[in-house]
Amino acid sequence: MEEKGTLRIKTGLAEMLKGGVIMDVTNAEQARIAEKAGAVAVMALERVPADIRAAGGVARMADPTVIEEIMAAVSIPVMAKARIGHFVEAQILEALGVDYIDESEVLTPADESFHIDKWRFTVPFVCGAINLGEALRRIGEGAAMIRTKGEAGTGNVVEAVRHMRTINEEIRRLTVTPREELMTAAKQMGAPYDLVVWVAENGRLPVVNFSAGGIATPADAAMMMQLGADGVFVGSGIFKSADPAARARAIVEATTHYDDPQILAEVSRGLGEPMRGQEISQIGRENLIQFRGW
Amino acid sequence: MSGGVIGVLALQGAVREHLRMLDACGARGRAVKRPSELLDCEGLIIPGGESTAIGLLIMRGGFLEALRETAVKGLPIFGTCAGLIMLARRVTEGSQPLLGLMDMTVRRNAYGRQVDSFEADLRVRGIEDEERPFRAVFIRAPWIEEMGEGVEPLCFHQGRAVLARQGHLLAGAFHPELTDDRRIHRYFLRMVEERKNEA
DSSP: OEEEEEHHHHHHHHHHHTTTTTESSSSSSHHHHHHTTSSSSEOOSSSSSHHHHHSOOOOOOOOOOHHHHHHHOOOEEEEEEEEEHHHHHHHHHHHHSSSEEETTTTTTOSSOOOOOOOOGOOEEEEEEESEEEHHHHHEEEOOEEEEOOOTSSSOOOOOOOHHHHHHHHHHHHTTTTTGGHHHHHHHHHOHHHHHHHHHHSSSSOOOOOEOOOSSSHHHHHHHHTTOSOOEESSSSHHTSSSSSHHHHHHHHHHHHHTHHHHHHHHHHTTOOOOOOOOGGTOOOOGGGGGGGOO | OOEEEEEEEEESSSSHHHHHHHTTTOEEEEEEOOOGTTTTTTEEEOOOHHHHHHHHHGGGGHHHHHHEEEEEEEOEEEEEEEHHHHHEEESSSSOOOOOOOEEEEEETTTSSGGGGGGEEEEOOOTSSTTTTTTEEEEESSOOEEOTEEEEEEEEEEETTEEEEETEEEEHHHHHGGGOOHHHHHHHHHHHHHHHHHOO
């Protein structure tokens, strides 16, 4: 019997992206630059997070024309973002044939109580998380891939580090938690019990976990890989820098050779100005994107 | 299986799954990131991933040449999905670095986009218990469009060859490493043993 949209097919594509870089692009030309630099996928957007942050207002799914132009320009997978809870944007993206949907806090949430029921779709979803409970809730809703949120559009890696360390630490703790305490752990994190048990037994998330939100240099990417990320998303960091093609290529090489400081030194050289970046404490908690989603 | 190491090319892609599978088959697997690490490998797996990314990363530090040279000397190689593309001599569209070791033309993303990805039960010739179907997982998969006389197809899906062998080289469009069925990996490990006995 032939089947489509099984969990194995959804999580399987994320497995194939491991060790790679997924780049935010806003048009076909940027998508071609990303593909040529060795990106494993592109994220089709109307504006990169740094510009969304600057512009304010409501950020929505990109225009289908933009997404289709990007899909026509490259042969690598194309992802696109839907607002949290906006299941109709997700239906539209699935109809367009995008390869992965990011139910993303970078856009303005459409529902303040509920995320999308991702089991109802054939197309796989990636969702953001700042801790293990959030990651397992999203997986419980059908997400086939997780990314730690970081703080999008800041070019500051500190939140990405915090979220990756938090999830790793919570996983480590579960692996030494006695079986009889797991139900209480599940209650405290607000996570499905069977997934908590799975993590306790296997010592990792049941799906691929990428790092996102603030990665701007090859060293940032390599650091996230050494901290245990399966791969990285780079949003504003590439096309807000002085030389996007060179920086994109360098971040790809740094993600593969993350444990080889000689290669990291070599690829970090002469890339021109990185994106300017923002100090998190100057943003103000009410303007932080990472706390969107529940 | 005896003591030799089976390398898994670890530039990008589903490395962990192949290592898990090798372990389950009782073989010793090792991630290979540098050309020098090829030297003591008795066999090599090129995993699924994005073939354009793997193709670019393989150009660094003479890796492409080193791989070609070792393959020409007879190193058994098993490529899955992106690995199948890397082994091919030609792709139907576009240009990308290829190892060009197997006399075949492949079509990338032949079945369409991710929503068209599928799993199906297929018959695979030459593996143990070959009457029992193999659950084949196709993810944005390529197919083999044309092949030369030296290439022997081992599995078909709707008339298209999706697993083929040419001497010490094996290439598949689907992902046995995403299942618990070890028969194709064991088939490859037998190829490695045969090669050792010849040498």
